[in-house]
Amino acid sequence: MPADWSRTVDVERLADVGEVREFDLPFAEMPRLGAELATVEGVVRCRVSFTRERKFPVADIEVHARLPLRCQRCLQPVPLEVDERSRVWLVSEPAAADRLEAGIEPVLAPEGRIALRDLVEEELLLAVPLVPRHENEADCGRTASTEADVTQTPFAGLGELLKRGRS
Template sequence: MNRNQVLPQVQLSSKPSALKRVDFCVPQSYKGSGFWGISELPRLAKEASTVVAGDGFNWALETHFEDSPGSEPHQAMDWGFQGWLHLICQRCLQDCAVDLTEKRRFILVATEEEADAYPPEDEEQEPLVVSQHFNLLETIEDEVLLSLPLIPKHPEGFCESYASVFGEGADEGGSDERENPFNVLKNMKKN
């Protein structure tokens, strides 16, 4: 590729079906953005506790070629998303909306060997093996799934207290002494 050559930029469709086969092997750059509802991302929909109209993600993607000293320019992909979905709060076990925002940069490579040779200490960008029939939708869905919190929970102070959820402390006038559950076993031993 000639370093002074101006490459065409292709506008990506925001339809999920159009992103299932993107040819990253041709010397052109891509740009796209849009909104995907949770229902358009089936693996993510399985993780959601409920799907409310309007739940989903705004996304934007752009690729460009960067010069690399001593070799051909390599293609970089900047993309990000911002959105929300509903998960079960692990503190109160109620539904909670979780906001997710992510920005990433990938260096597009043609083979696994190139990806393995990429310096692992570069935390700003990581290699992504692409092809002529690259499923961009699946890759983005993978990244959204990876950004889900391990333990989803409401912000501090938004959950009901533990006692009210599980019914403890509800009877103020009750006795403070509880019956020992092993008394039944003790009585069995006597017989």
């Protein structure tokens, strides 16, 4: 049975009843986010609540996670604490977004339906920097020597590539 967050919900109905959903969402369930991570092990703590603002359905999204991003310099994990809270308009068609005022992001909910997972993934992707990397270059690659062999694989692979490139 699919968990609650992967099914689409009726945003008009949930806005009417002021629904609040709290759940832990595994990173592995978010493919676009997963592509940015060094490992998909872990969960994001989520709270999504629905209400109305000027008659339109809105969602308040709260996410708490420690994302193991992949450093673009050394390919090792670089943790990012995410503690975000935001409000989005839920619009059923792109044209509807033009009628709303600026300041709140519109999110497309086709036919008034959206999966909670998509709301959460979007929120997390906004928090991910364009080029994640260790702030201090001295931290780069440090985990490679102290952790298990698996984390060294990117280096081993890189070495092979360099060797091949030379011959």
